[in-house]
Amino acid sequence: MSQSNVLEQVCLSQKFTVSYEYPVVFCRNAFDPTNETLANLINNKHESPCVLPIFDEQVSLLHPELKSDVSTYFSNIGVECLPCLVLEGGEGCKNNESLIDTLYAEVEMHKIDRHSYFLVIGGGALVDAVGFAAATAHRGIRLIRMPSTVLGQNDAGVGVKNAVNFHNRKNFVGTFAPPFAVVNDFTLLDTLTARDKRAGIAEAIKVALIKDATFFEELYATRHALANFEAKATEKMIIKCAKWHLDHIANGGDPFELGSARPLDFGHWSAHKLEQMTHNALRHGEAVAIGIALDTIYSALMQHISIEQADRVVELLLDLGFELNHPILLDLDIVKALDEFKEHLGGDLCITLLSDIGKGFEVNEIDDAEMLNAINQIKSI
Template identity: 55%
Template sequence: MGNDSPIAHEVMQQFQVSYSYPVIFTCDVFDATNPTLANLLRDSNCTSSRIFPVIDTNVSERHPNWWQHLTHYMTHHQVGTLLPPLSFPGGEAAKQSTEQIEQFYQIVADQCIDRHSVVLAIGGGAMLDAVGYAAATAHRGIRMIRMPTTVLAQNDAGVGVKNGINFRGRKNFVGTFAPPMAVLNDFRFLDTLLARDQRAGIAEAAKVALIRDKVFFNKLLSQRFQLARFESEPMQYMIRRCAELHLQHIASSGDPFENGSARPLDFGHWAAHKMEELSQHQLRHGEAVAIGIALDALYSQRSGMLDQGDLQNILVLLTDLGFRLNDKILTSLNVEQALQEFREHLGGNLCITLLRGIGNAVEVNHIDINLMQECVDSLSKQDLKIGESRSIA
């Protein structure tokens, strides 16, 4: 072979795609006097698009007039062509099987829904994850407007760029990164949530405050009793600020599609994901996250990074919000296995977010299994002395 025979020939392909989508907070989105949805469809050149509504069964049950209101709204504003709605199971059941994903694909085929159509998905975080996955994969991506109807979906799950379903019990094993066309958060939907679902979403606000924003943490702490009663003003502020911090992180971390191993927004989540699986999803995601936060805060303190006073404030906040931090599921948690599965999910090195202070996160690549196990045992036995020695900011 001569010198001019290359071993490899490379052509560098390079292009950039930028994304932007609005996250809008409103009330009574299907009231004809509320122009938000109509403006959104007009601004996105969707006035003649086919609109495919998919709704969480528990939302349609508790808001039985939603379809009547939506049809009236679309006729009134003359935007888009409404297709018959699909009812989608709510809660983790939405993510547990591919049956309903196939049903979605079938309707897309039967109704000639194409990439110029819009899926209008209305529901909790689990259902939005599953419908988001179905929409992102049908025709390699149909545009989707998310309309989150739980606290956690409005302040976290519904505002980001990820979707997914579970595979043989493993959380979010299958999924894609697919930014939505827009997110419409209608606070009115929250009125019909169970108390445990109102509360569960507050855990994600505590999480993001702890890793990013001390002022927000102190506000949550000082308003914890109003939040525990789900008073609308502090709840709405909590949801907006939490969503904003999640959005800021996605836009400014330099890693919106999570190619690196660091996942600060997954603070408390390595244990949370495993506990959700172990409880067979009896534990809500947010309830598991609250326990996961307490555990990693305790570990941060016992490994010398976090002050005792800060730890106390974190435990006081979570406890007074009404979370049960000593859930019996902790006794089934295999620390080593859960960390190993989390590492596989990250797709690289183990990278766990811990705390140096409130609002001050640090990434570590090693966890002392024995120390973590001691923390699990202490938390499950609740020998943490939350109470008289409370340190309140």
């Protein structure tokens, strides 16, 4: 009897659970020798790790004392601190392929292993790019993020994603990789331009609109303090926004975004396109503010919320100083932008709209004519 070379179907099953936990600490002056935040995070009792500090060029320029403070801090706690690396920040760094090469070269040169740390201090863009290099070098080097922008601290720096751009496509290459820790040092924010202080507030409005009416009311009530970047209101807004982002990742049922729904991307389908169309002249947060206005007005046009509710959202954005009526809006190709967003999501088109202030819901279709109407309404603001 000849043995068949066709195997009967064999199907083994593999199942395991990995739980993740990482601290997101809010503090001031993280490198003051008396501040134990970082010392407590880096457990060096049984290992001899090293730390590679990576600075956003702007942070390094505007906080000239920081590089020596960082090395003194780590030498005080007996952790080897490698020479600081200063890299270009801003969206350009996510377009710069050589930046990832530079980081891999550092790993190789200093023999940085999976028990050692990248410590990135910079805006959301640099945090994203360094996060990608950290996640892929040796299949994962520990990453401590110290976001230095409002948007970095309340959104980009606290989650599980990282990415770089490719062929002019935003976040085309990236991974899901939780950080080792996040340290949000409010003192870093002092040197931000008004634009960058403002831009990050858009993500707080976004999360309030889809999740938390009380938070929206707080933002509305403190809008003048926020517009003046008063520390108390700003810090409260950052902590609450970061908390909602963390809550969504932990309890939203899809931390690694395997489905198509992406509620935290409210207002982002157009924002991504507007950023690209302006060659990043618009900051991410500024584009998100326009995207929020657009999808809020569209929600009202589709009668999911009232005109008065939409007006309040627009009023909040304007009072904060966002420019909604940007000339580039006229060139927005709705169909193309939605199509690219669908590709970015994978699967069905899924757009978050508002059914109330504090309540997002998903739709799978957009009425192009009504969306054009929404654009025209913004044009007349």
